[in-house]
Amino acid sequence: MDICKPQGLRVIGFIGSVVAITYFSFFYHIFQSSDQIRTAILEEFVDLKSSNVTHIILWWNRPAWLATYERKCGNCITATNRGIFHKSSAVVFSLADRGMGTKPPIKDNKRNQNQIWIAFSLETNVQNSRIRDYRNQHWKNVFNWTWNYRPSADIFMPSGRVSKRLKPLSKDYSMIFQRKNKFAAWAVSHCNAHSLRDKFVTQMNMYLQNGSIDIFGKCGRFKISKSELSSLLNYDYKFYLAFENAFCDDYVTEKIFANYNNDVINVVRGRANYTEIFSKDSFINTKDFRNTSDLVRFMIEVSENETLYSNVLIQKDKFQAWGRLGEQYKNSLCDICRKLNDPFLEKKTIIDAEDELGQCIKPNDV
Known part of the structure; x- marks a missing residue:
């Protein structure tokens, strides 16, 4: 009995090994086949971008x-017909413009299920x-992607971008400081904004x-063109107030991007996380x-x-702001095109487009 036990164990071990090898071979071919299928699909994706599709x-x-911006990227074109x-x-629906209608143009059960609504x-x-x-109830659960100013959007379109310079600028910062003879400037045409920035600036002036x-x-009482303002900020003013008209999640407009490359310190006010965009x-x-x-x-x-x-200027000059609105739009258009060409295209359902734009609050410091 003592001699037979090891032999029995060896037989069982042999049978187990055969079974394991058989299963391994079986699953190996399955996984290999899956990889081949995925590779084939990706190759088809590459061909699609250069095909007649x-x-x-819309x-x-x-x-x-x-109306005058780019209308094509790759094998994608925009239309309004x-x-x-x-x-x-x-199909892209602009939430901020009239013409959407109080309900979608087609009922869900008659909709092309391969079509993306943005x-x-x-x-x-x-x-x-x-x-x-x-905001109408009919527009809930109909969109598949979002396209807005928030980094969490499916198509992210910021008002500008900041990138690190390959080579830091070399300037006479002492001369820049010496030539500045005015304190701060603020360019604004949207008065009495939701962010209460008008009242905040009034308070600031009280302490100056x-x-x-x-x-x-x-x-304001000064009228000036954009190019003239840029020149004034560069040579005369020490600070520029880049105050947003609303305190909303991730909302940053062109104000700071437009003047970031000037020799001026930007003072920001909004609800965005600015240190995620600009150097601290x-x-x-x-x-x-x-x-x-x-x-103050x-x-x-x-x-x-x-x-x-x-x-502050030295730290700022390690980076540069770029991207006009037309350039940002072209980038977004190409992002959409890449997604539409992706064979593993992600199509989800947006419950509420209003929620996707984030929360807006009234500031409590004014």
Whole structure:
């Protein structure tokens, strides 16, 4: 009995090995076959981009300002003719513009299930308050992708981008500091905004004794062109107020991007996480101060100290802002095209397009 046990164990071990090898061979061929299928699909994806297949991206209610922008990327073209609705690979509905209608143009059970519906908006729910269409119950659970200013969007379209310079700029920062003879400038044409920025600037001016904030645009007493303003900021002003018109999640407009490359320190005010976009020490954020008085006191200190002022500019000049709206739109259009060409295209259902634009609040420091 003692001799037979090892032999029996060897037999059992042999049979187990055969079974294991058989299963391994079986699953190996399955996995190998799966990899071959995936490779074939990816090869088809590559061929598709150079084939005669054309994806139509239909603007259901295109914003007027997009009329002159790029209309093609790769094998994708944009259109506005609603007559080709059923032939379109994607349909874009602009939440901030009229023409959406109180309900979708077609019932869900008659819809082409391969067609992608996109909710587009570069404005917040605050700015869109006059447009009520997309808030209608009929527009819930119909969109597949979002296209907006939030990084979480399926198609992310910021007002600008910042990238690190390959070679830092070489400037005479002492000369820049010495030539600045004005405190701060603010260009604004949307008065009495939801963010209460008008009241905040009024408070700031109350604490300024040896200087003031010069206001340009419809809400101020100085009228000037964009090019003239850029020149003034570059040579005369120490600070520029890049204050948003609404306190909404991730909402950053062109204000700071447009003046980032100038020799001026930007003071930001909004609800975005600015340090995720810009280098930490390259700007001043109003939320980092207990009150307006502390903010102004710090700005005065920086404005009178060459080392402090220059250090902010030096940090800022390690980066550069780029991207006009037309360029950002072209990038977004190409992102859509890449997604439409992807054989593993992700199609989901957006429960509520209003929620996807994020939360907006009233500031509590004014």
